[in-house]
Amino acid sequence: MLLPSAIVSNYYASVAGSSLSSTAGGYVFPCDATLPDFGVVIKGTTFTVPGAIIANGGGTGSQDANGNDLCMGNLQVAGGADATALLGDAFLTSVYVVYDVGKTRVGFAAKSSS
DSSP states (O other): EEEEEEEEEEHHSSSSSSSSETTTEEEEEEETOOOOOOEETTEEEEEEOOOHHHHTEEEEOOOOTTTTEEOOOEEEEOOSSOOOOHHHHHHTTTEEEEEEETTTTEEEEEEEOO
């Protein structure tokens, strides 16, 4: 998910050991960190992206000063205009999506947490 910088920086502020890495090109965090869930509000309905999906971005091949492996999450800052948002596969994995090609629209439904 690519979102405006203020949203992304607020999210990672709650992740211990996270930082913005110019080397990795985005936010990184210790791979053993537990990331919080992230809520996306669309037309007044909140859809939850589990922290485990955000954490599944993969390793960076680097370590922090304490020797912890660093990972890069599936939530990063969008390039270009700060109003840009791309929800992508991390969001789409966490919801049901219905495409109505005839009416050129898309709908979302929350997946059950159980």
